Amino acid sequence: MKLMNSTNDLLLVTSSPHVHSRDSVPDAMRDVLIALVPALVCGLYFFRLPALMVIVSCLASAYGAEYLCLKLQNKPVPVREQSALVTGLLLSFCLPPSLPLWMAALGSAFAIVIVKHLFGGLGHNIFNPALIGRAFLLASFPVAMTRWTSPIDGVTTATPLGIMKEAAGQQLPEISQLFIGNVSGSIGETSALAVLAGGLYLLYRRHIDWRIPGSFLGTVFLLTALIGVVTGKGMLFPVFHLFAGGLFLGAFFMATDWVTSPVTKVGRLIFGAGCGAFVVLIRLKGGYPEGVAYSILLMNVVTPLIDRYTKARVFGGAK
Amino acid sequence: MNTSTFKGGIHPEGHKELTCGIKTSTARVPDKVYIPLSQHIGAPCVPLVTVGEKVAKGEKIGDGKGFVSSPIHASVSGTVVAIEVMEHPGGTFVPCIVIENDRLETWHESVRPPADPEALSPAELRSIIFNGGIVGKGGATFPTHVKYNPVEGSKFDTVILNGVECEPYLTGDHRRMLEKPDRIVAGLKYIMKMADCNRGIIAIEDNKMDAVASMEKAVADESAIHVVVLKEKYPQGAEKQLIYACTGREVPIGGLPLAVGVLVNNVGTASSIADVVETGVPFIERSLTISGDGIAQPCNYQVRIGTLFSELISECGGYTGAVERIISGGPMMGKTVFSAAVPVVKGTSGIVVMKKSTAPPPPEFACVRCAKCIDACPAYLEPTSLVKRAKRSLWHEAEAENVMSCIECGSCAYVCPSQIPLIQFIRRAKQAVLAAKAKRQ
Numbered sequence: 001m002k003l004m005n006s007t008n009d010l011l012l013v014t015s016s017p018h019v020h021s022r023d024s025v026p027d028a029m030r031d032v033l034i035a036l037v038p039a040l041v042c043g044l045y046f047f048r049l050p051a052l053m054v055i056v057s058c059l060a061s062a063y064g065a066e067y068l069c070l071k072l073q074n075k076p077v078p079v080r081e082q083s084a085l086v087t088g089l090l091l092s093f094c095l096p097p098s099l100p101l102w103m104a105a106l107g108s109a110f111a112i113v114i115v116k117h118l119f120g121g122l123g124h125n126i127f128n129p130a131l132i133g134r135a136f137l138l139a140s141f142p143v144a145m146t147r148w149t150s151p152i153d154g155v156t157t158a159t160p161l162g163i164m165k166e167a168a169g170q171q172l173p174e175i176s177q178l179f180i181g182n183v184s185g186s187i188g189e190t191s192a193l194a195v196l197a198g199g200l201y202l203l204y205r206r207h208i209d210w211r212i213p214g215s216f217l218g219t220v221f222l223l224t225a226l227i228g229v230v231t232g233k234g235m236l237f238p239v240f241h242l243f244a245g246g247l248f249l250g251a252f253f254m255a256t257d258w259v260t261s262p263v264t265k266v267g268r269l270i271f272g273a274g275c276g277a278f279v280v281l282i283r284l285k286g287g288y289p290e291g292v293a294y295s296i297l298l299m300n301v302v303t304p305l306i307d308r309y310t311k312a313r314v315f316g317g318a319k
Numbered sequence: 320m321n322t323s324t325f326k327g328g329i330h331p332e333g334h335k336e337l338t339c340g341i342k343t344s345t346a347r348v349p350d351k352v353y354i355p356l357s358q359h360i361g362a363p364c365v366p367l368v369t370v371g372e373k374v375a376k377g378e379k380i381g382d383g384k385g386f387v388s389s390p391i392h393a394s395v396s397g398t399v400v401a402i403e404v405m406e407h408p409g410g411t412f413v414p415c416i417v418i419e420n421d422r423l424e425t426w427h428e429s430v431r432p433p434a435d436p437e438a439l440s441p442a443e444l445r446s447i448i449f450n451g452g453i454v455g456k457g458g459a460t461f462p463t464h465v466k467y468n469p470v471e472g473s474k475f476d477t478v479i480l481n482g483v484e485c486e487p488y489l490t491g492d493h494r495r496m497l498e499k500p501d502r503i504v505a506g507l508k509y510i511m512k513m514a515d516c517n518r519g520i521i522a523i524e525d526n527k528m529d530a531v532a533s534m535e536k537a538v539a540d541e542s543a544i545h546v547v548v549l550k551e552k553y554p555q556g557a558e559k560q561l562i563y564a565c566t567g568r569e570v571p572i573g574g575l576p577l578a579v580g581v582l583v584n585n586v587g588t589a590s591s592i593a594d595v596v597e598t599g600v601p602f603i604e605r606s607l608t609i610s611g612d613g614i615a616q617p618c619n620y621q622v623r624i625g626t627l628f629s630e631l632i633s634e635c636g637g638y639t640g641a642v643e644r645i646i647s648g649g650p651m652m653g654k655t656v657f658s659a660a661v662p663v664v665k666g667t668s669g670i671v672v673m674k675k676s677t678a679p680p681p682p683e684f685a686c687v688r689c690a691k692c693i694d695a696c697p698a699y700l701e702p703t704s705l706v707k708r709a710k711r712s713l714w715h716e717a718e719a720e721n722v723m724s725c726i727e728c729g730s731c732a733y734v735c736p737s738q739i740p741l742i743q744f745i746r747r748a749k750q751a752v753l754a755a756k757a758k759r760q
Contacts, residue, residue, distance in 0.1 A: 012655065316573075
């Protein structure tokens, strides 16, 4: 009998499992980019050419910084893995459309070089790079970072949260305008509707866990509803806080960042709730009208602690 | 309590449609069989025959020493032509007894049915099963008789027959439940007698509703036995996960199923038990699935132990093209072989042949903490965290994180989007922890 595989024709030997789900980090990053398209379209529609320029600056700077960092470390530059573009795009979404382009590019490079690669690159950063990029720009260029323009015509104006906090006399926008995003604010955050559409896509693709946006938004709503009832501001108050500012963008795209959020289910609930509580605290009692970025960054710090104390019971262990 | 499945797990593509509708046929009996002296967990057998000796079908040709052992038998009649070391489908090299088939199919005198199988005592049944060389057919090949030995102070209250068959491609148990449901029920009754318990469960996943109907019909008159339908999910057939899904009981860390009063056997093992008890024929053949995209005509075969993979593959019409891998068992927990010149052993549940993939293997990325491995782990471990320990050789920390609770189902590595070989690192950690334990003692 002739063997179909003699010893000269050895087969590939691998360790089990011999099959894979075919899920991959590059595919997940591609899906995040797809999920950001609705917010991108809204941002471009409302804030026109200046927004486009800021977005392109951030993307180009992020990609260039990533390329240089990898080259300097003699690491291969992956063809399909586009997490740097996700960082760049997310950062541009939380910047004012009128920001000078060099500032946008600087913030983007800071996010990639300092926050991502100096901490060890993909998977090793402690903080969300895009949010640190924004915090860095806000600390460095406070005037440019708080100069807001109205949609379409680009006239300088205050954001809805700014009006709420500092300019009590001015007219607040309609909730419906707030929901579709026809208000002043950062490029990609004004339309809760567009961000929600992208967030639902990520949930559908199972890239994010509902627990983080669920407990994040839920906490903001419950706390502001409580305050609304106690102070007599009514139920429009929590609805306003839900749709205003960068809450949806933060809850669906920033707080859910795999690398910087907890890995346990209970931990994610705690993480989201913590983010929500900080948002309400900063918005109502802090110096800034908006607090989503700092809230998430503060919770990023405690992520390892949350993971440690919410470890699941091992199967067969004491209940 | 969730009685329909376990927590965690994955949904790999089943590919069972390739073979689940095809009736099991009998493979051509080969001219030579290669019977490894080690086909079970435990000490290998010593040969009872010498080169040149005539052997009869069913004759004991190797015997084990010690409590956890199991004898081996000639699967054909003929002449022993060699005892030589060759590749075992488990990935090791072991001595094999090579028998040239004389095609007379002469039965050995020891193979004879008992006068009255119903009258056999549990001890007699255990002895028949031991002498028949019965080991678990699910893949772990634990000598079956050991499971029923009474242990002071503990008692079984439930026997679960595992008809889950959650490995992709494999349909041997599925076909058996359709084709020989009565043999399975008969075996279960002997098992219940040996285990001295009066509750029997046959667990089947909901992707095999025809098997559920077949088994329900077979147990229609049995008040102590019922069929439990479980959700399709991998690794539903893992012993501890199966017990949890059927009874809601968790086997304690490091414990045996006996700790929760449950005994688990494979449906195939049950029918082998019925066969050896009622006919006296020892474990010399088994059914297995030959499938995969590299096989021309996937099917289920009844095969003599010691038949070479290559012969069965030829009988299935050969390969469809350039072949990359041949897996003994299923693709999740099976082992790849160096070549097709390896024999079918008692634990071979399938042969899966995979064509050369055109895509290059994806690169490994760093862990991005997506937690998919944690969500998939049926033992509730944190695979990514164990891997970080293993990469730094922090074996004590891995042990403290219960690395030994890992059942090596491979779900973590299957889902990892960074393509990290998680289970491979965890196996390394388990070996190191075992070695450290052995040193301490």
